[in-house]
Amino acid sequence: MSRMKSPLMFLLILTTITFATDHVCCQSIYASENPLPVGSNVTLYSQAVVTTGVWMFETNLIVMIFPGSIIIHDTWRDRVSYNSTSSALTIKSLRLGDSGLYTLQTVNSFRGQLTLSVQVPISNVTLKARATNLVEFNDTAVLMCSVSSGSSLSYVWLKGHHEVTAGGNVQLSNGNATLTIVSVTLYDEGPFKCSVSNGVSNEISPSVYLNISYGPSNTTMIIMPMVSPYIYRTGSNIMLSCTTVSKPPAMIQWMYNGMYLNEYGSQIQLYNITESDSGSYKCVFHNTVTSRFSSVSSMLWMLDPLEVVVVNHTGGPPILHEPFTLHCEVTGTVDRIQWWRNWQLISPNDTIIFNMNNKTMTFNPVQYSDNGQYRCQAFNSVSNMTSSPYTVDVKYGPGMPTIMGPSVAKTGYSITFSCHASSNPPSHYRWYFNDYPVANTSEYVTPPLTRNMSGMYTCLAYHDITGQNKTAYTMLTVVDPIEDVQVETTMYPPKEGYPYMLTCNVTGPADYIYWMKDGMKLHKDNRTVFNMDNKTVTFNPLKRNDTGYYNCMAMNAVGNMTSPPHKLLVYFGPETPVIHMPSFAETGQFVTFTCSAMSVPPSQISWWFNGTEVANTSVFTTHCLSLNMSGEYTCMAYNNVTGKNSTSFKMLTVIEAIESVMIKNNTIPIDTESFTLTCEVVGPYDMIYWMKDDMYLNINSSDANPHMHYHIENDTLHFTPVTMYNDGSYRCVAANQAAKHKSPTYMLLVNCEYCRKQC
Template sequence: MGPSFLGAGDNAPFSCYASSNPPSFYKWFFNGSLVSNTSEYVSPPLTEDMSGTYTCMAYNNITGKNSSADKMLTVLAPVTMASIKIVGAQPIENHTFTLTCETTGSVESVIWMYNWSPLYADNRRNLSMDNTTLTFDPVMKYDNGNYQCVASNQFSRNYSHIFSLDVFYGPEMPTIMGPNAAKRGDNATFRCYASSNPPCSYEWFFNGSVVSDTSEYVASLLTGESSVMYTCMAYNNITGKNITTYTMLTVFDPIEDVQIETSMNPAIVGHFYNLTCNVTGTAEHFYWMKNGELLHEDNRTVFYMDNKIVTFNPLELNDTGLYQCMALNPFWNKTSPSYMLLMNYGPETPMIDGPAFAETGQSAVFTCSAKSVPPSHYSWWFNGSSAANSSVFTTDPLSFNMSGEYTCMAYNNVTENNSTNSKMLTVIEAISSVMIRITTVPINLDVFTLTCDVSGPYDMIYWMKDNMHLNMTNSTANPLMSYHIKNNILYFTPVNRVNDGTYECVATNQAGQHKSPKYMLLVNYGPLNVMISGPDKAKVGSSVSLTCSAETQPDCDFLWFFNNPLSPNVEAGPVITFSVTKENEGIYVCKARNPVTNIEMFQYKTFMVIGHASALHFHSRGVLMLMGVFALSFPVLFN
């Protein structure tokens, strides 16, 4: 049929067709007025008043019937203007603010753009039904930005100018920049700033009076020892709002002296206690140290009055130490001298050092000690009666009726506490003496005994050798040792040289040990390994010495014989010395005799004289005959 919408100035083409025989005749009507007698109709250039109903009527002159159809045409004028205007009050934050989009032309739709993106309604930004009005309820400063409205129809579009929204707000809470502390006599400069649109004006107040009408204020020649307040007021003449804030300035004097003091003496474990840091000058902070390390609060240690006072509730022993407090302000700091906090405590339960058993005739010494500061005073009680007033108590010589309970009481005159402990003493019959008795001489490989004679009752005895307990198992470990104990006798079966040493007999009872005097056991043996040292030959006229030696205990007696041990001896003693002559040539015989073991041993040495024909020609048979003579009477050792 034809278009439904066309822009002004266009030509609208219409065509009409109806099935008919014979073919129909056609007529076009616009709003009831005939405009064409053909099946096709093209309008003249359209104007807005040409919008309306276009009707086509088909007529069959044979059948006499006709039929018609309508077509609506809307002629749209071009959108020639879009402009954003403020409706009502200026944009003030937290107030309602409205923008409208004014247009000319046939506007079918209006959209809003915010910073070049489509803007949609939300819980704070509302659009009218035709989108021509944008309302902020309320407007906020973050709504600032570039706004544009776009008006359009099917054939044209128009963009408004850019509207930059600048919301008036503030002043917000001012910020003050400047010192919070200063020295007496100095100047202090403060600057006040508050976020605001348009920028706000400022006033400074001190003690209720205006002292400056600019954002900066200089307080000069500061005095006073306490905090003072300076107030800044910011004012926005568009929003009509003002807001104030303040800053505190503390004026400090130098810290001249710091001392730790307490009104509580003495410090007793388990009691409440406090230390106070007293300062001459102005202090802002206090810190406490113990033994050079920072002191922290815990469930017992608490700080009060900005750390000026530290309390201990209750005191414990480990609170003892060197305390210091540091006082400081932004310009000065000073640390107190060390304060020794010494805990007074105790006494704890005394410890008693003393015997449980003691012998008659002896004195028992009891020592009492208790952990306590200051040191405790002590008193002793025997079976409920006072016995001494010192930490050490020595009894009189004991008798059986002095058995009983000995009690020590410790008393601390600062804490006013006391504590007691007791010790039971049983007096027993004394061992009066312990002696080692011998009945035979210790000779190597003979049976030998040591007897321990004890005067007084005893529980047991044991033997010591060289200050060590004599272990009976040693005899099996070393086949040269063979000894055992029976009753109070130590048996050596037999005794030998490895048994040499210092022996003690120890008798014990409940009161302790009683040692015998030391007995030095030296086993007698020998002589063994008899030897003659000296030259085998020498020239006539020279001097010669021959020395006889032997392993023996005790020392041997020595006798010398020449050629025949049955002849009278020629010299006594270990050494024989002679001047060489031809008569000295021969066999020199040494006899070694132990006066304790009564053992004798012989040794010989053949001596030849150089420088003359020797008269000694010992054939092996002759030597054997001579040795046979030795053997008739004495044991012989051969060199």
């Protein structure tokens, strides 16, 4: 370690470092503690090791660092030590003046800086107040905080355990060392402290207590029992209590109607009150320290309860559509009256009117809905009373009578007429037949009816209370019943294409007749016509689809009757016969012909060959055919009811029969050699085709199997060559226009020497 003796050398190094800082990066410097108290030691260090550089305080050099050597400035030599291994700088016995910016600078490498704070510890914190006994709103509190020693001081004010901050009536001055509370309130009362701190110490002053005198204020009166408004029932007991907020406690005195009473407590009691106790009650508070007064008063009324409430009416009973009035009679002082119907509150409307402060309720006019239980309820401030129920039973009627009973009835039967008219109480009734009285009850049962009892039946309803009456009438028609209905006809037989008529014969009076076919109503159309008030139905012309079961239904006012079903079977035909037979047949065979024709009843069938009858049945089987039996075969159908006949014919051609079909061959089938099969036919034929394994042989099928090659030429099947894939059963078929003839089965088994050796 060397002393710095050459100012020139120092200047050159410092200049080099200074100009090199334009290209260096920043590093962090750390302190063993920061801030620190005066007289303590601190070590400054960096994470990088410096071989060439300087430690500086503000702009002053502390240490110059060289590879293998350092130079400490004279002003720091006694208090500084440097650790070359870690580049750490230790400063001892710190002074206030050691606070500031410390820099570690290397040549062309990095720069690190740290601001160090050295502080004087705080001691002997004291708190003083200009005055501690204060009056709310009148006085201002001033508190001053001081210390014997300390630097970098920070002040915090506390009331109890809560911090006090500036705002409202609170002011902080003298660097927060002075607290001023302008116009103190009761909420400013309590212990105050000041807390002083810096980075190295903290101390709280002893408490100073502010004693605030206040009030009286927030004065209230409580009256028990509590009612609103203050109206009390006579005979009750009342207690009045007053409270206020005051320090010291305020004095109290009571007043009644502006006069002081000999009452000095916070409560007074009124027993068995009467109406003469009504008036203004006041309590007055006085604080001798603040010299302030406060009072509160209440107006009390004492009232007798209601005694009797009764509902009555004047005049006659409540009659529908006439005025009616109810009265509410009350004994005692009444504030208001309300009316109830069936415990539903009543409000005035177009027909309900209240008068005399609701003491009377008038219905003008009375309606059906006004029936019910009515009560009036009277109120005053200390009581309410409801009358006993008064029943309003609206008298009305009679309304227009309603007659129940038939308008048409059968002769020989009795019927019942009933009459009812809306009425309260029920009306009286009388019955009249053609203006002649027949009964004086609401129901009238006739004797057994005759036709001369048709006419007008009148009901008279009358009411004793309302004095009103109403009449209604009904007409009764007495009718004979229908006794029998039958469907008949005079036309037979019913043949298609001719007119046909059905008649509905009815025993008894019929108002209307309906026709039905198979249970469905029959409607007229361009060939179905109804005549004689539907008594007859005519089909012109009759068609086969008119076949069915027919009924006619006769109706009158007292009932209906339907005839038994009448079966209508329409005869028609025959239609053109339909023949089933072949067009070609072979000699020596038998042919069966069938013939049918649409016809009711079924037609008689006859067969004709070349103009000669050969059979008289629908099925005709020929004898053994020969060539001369070719020709025209005719079927004739004849309906013996309609007298009509119809014919149809077909041609039969008899050809010579094929007698036999055989397969022949003259060689042995050897694998891979040519082979032929020949179809020999005895008799004329039109074509020949071949079958293999009961399947028609298609000469193009060899294209699908490369091992099979064959073709057909005339009646010969050529295999070119034959292979074991051609093995199977073969048949040839000879066909003409009448039939197909198959040969017996020929089994083809191809010889294969090579195949047997393989096996």
